[in-house]
Amino acid sequence: MKAGGLAELGEVATKGDSPEEPLSPTSSDAVVRARRLVEENRRLRDRLADAEKSTETLRRELSELRGVHNVVVTERDSLQFELAKQEDELLILRQADKERAPGVGELRTQLALAADAKSQLEAQHELALADAQGETARLRTQLEKAESDLEQSRADQNEQHLACLQLMEEQEKLELAYEEAVLQLDEFKRQHAVDEVHDDEMDVDAADQSWDQCEVDEVASQSVASSSTMARKNPFGRVLTVSLPFGNPSASTDLFLLQRRGRNRSQPLLSAPIPAQQDVAAVKNDVEQLKQTIALLVRERQPPSDLAYEE
Incomplete structure (x- = not known):
């Protein structure tokens, strides 16, 4: 703006000095010209x-621009310093990357x-897992089969238990x-042979007196040389040994009576607990042996006349 004002002043001065406006010889022209100059000057x-x-x-704006420029320059220097620092760090990272490249390859491998x-x-x-599932299925099948077998075994055991009870009742009746x-x-x-009965009673009384001092097995061992021994085991675990001498029928009867008197008649036969695994066949065999023993003793008790009559 200052340069433009100076140019206008030079232009006005040039116009005042130009020969296009000749000086008027009258005073009115001089006054007009003076007024014009005053106005132009104003x-x-x-x-x-x-x-x-x-x-x-403009000076203030220029000063502000210079301050802004200084700030920009300062920021530029700071950014350049930061850039240099980042470049240094980048260089360090590149070197570290080159150093770690073999390790990275090993890690990838x-x-x-x-x-x-x-x-x-x-x-x-x-x-x-598949094997375990198959094994589990197999074991489950075996478990189901075992449970079924167990139920069947329990049913069979109950049947055997009932059969044993019946056989033992029958045995009690037979006894x-x-x-x-x-x-x-x-x-x-x-009634038929008074002397023989008297001898048998004497033998029985003698056996009763010596019952507390000797065992049945000792009595049986004394007649082993001239007798045949039949042993059986009842369902309660007690072994009954019956000696059947051929030369002395009364001795076998006395021995069997001694064995039977070892059990108190006040104690019921079925009072003992039945074993869990009672063998029905063994009980049946026991009953059959008892029947044979009864039949044999009956034959031994018969008089000779009756035996001859039967023959």
């Missing part, structure tokens, strides 16, 4: 003041090996019948 002064204001504004091992382990795990038969035979013998 106008130029106003322009100069405006130019100075503009100059001052190990990662690949680990992935392969993981795949193999997963395959083995699946196979083991009672045997005792009654022995008593009847003794009575029959006393």
Whole structure:
């Protein structure tokens, strides 16, 4: 603006000095010209003041721009310093990357090996899981079969238990019948052979007196040389040994009576607990042996006349 005002002042001065406007010889021309110059001077002064204001504004703006420039320069220097620092760090990182490149390759190789091992382990795990499931199914089948067999065994055991109870009741009845038969035979013998009955009673009394001092096995061992021994085991675990000497029928009867008197008649036969695994066949065999013993003793108790009559 200041340069423009100076140019206008030079232009006005040039116009005042130009020969295009000749001086008027009259005073009116001089006055007009003076007024024009005064107005022009005032106008130029106003322009100069405006130019100075503009100059001052421009100076302030220029000062602000210089401050901004200084700030920008400072920031640029800071950024350059930061850039240099980043470049140094980048260089260090590149060097570290070059140094770690072999280790990274090894790690990648190990990662690949680990992935392969993981795949193999997963395959083995699946196979083991399939085997375990198959084994579980097989064991479950065996367990179901075992449970079924156990139920069947329990049912069979219950049946055997009932059969044993029936056989033992039958055995008790046979024993009672045997005792009654022995008593009847003794009575029959006393009626037909008084002397023989007297001898038998003496033998029985002697055996009763020596019952507390000797065992049944000792009595049986004394007659082993001239007798045949028949042993049986009842369902309660007690072995009954019956000696059947061929030369002395009364001795076998006395020995069997001694064995039977070892059990208290007040104690029931079925009071003992039945074994869990009672063999029905053994009980049946026991009953059959008892029947044979009763039949043999009955034959031994018969008088010789009756035996001859039967023959």
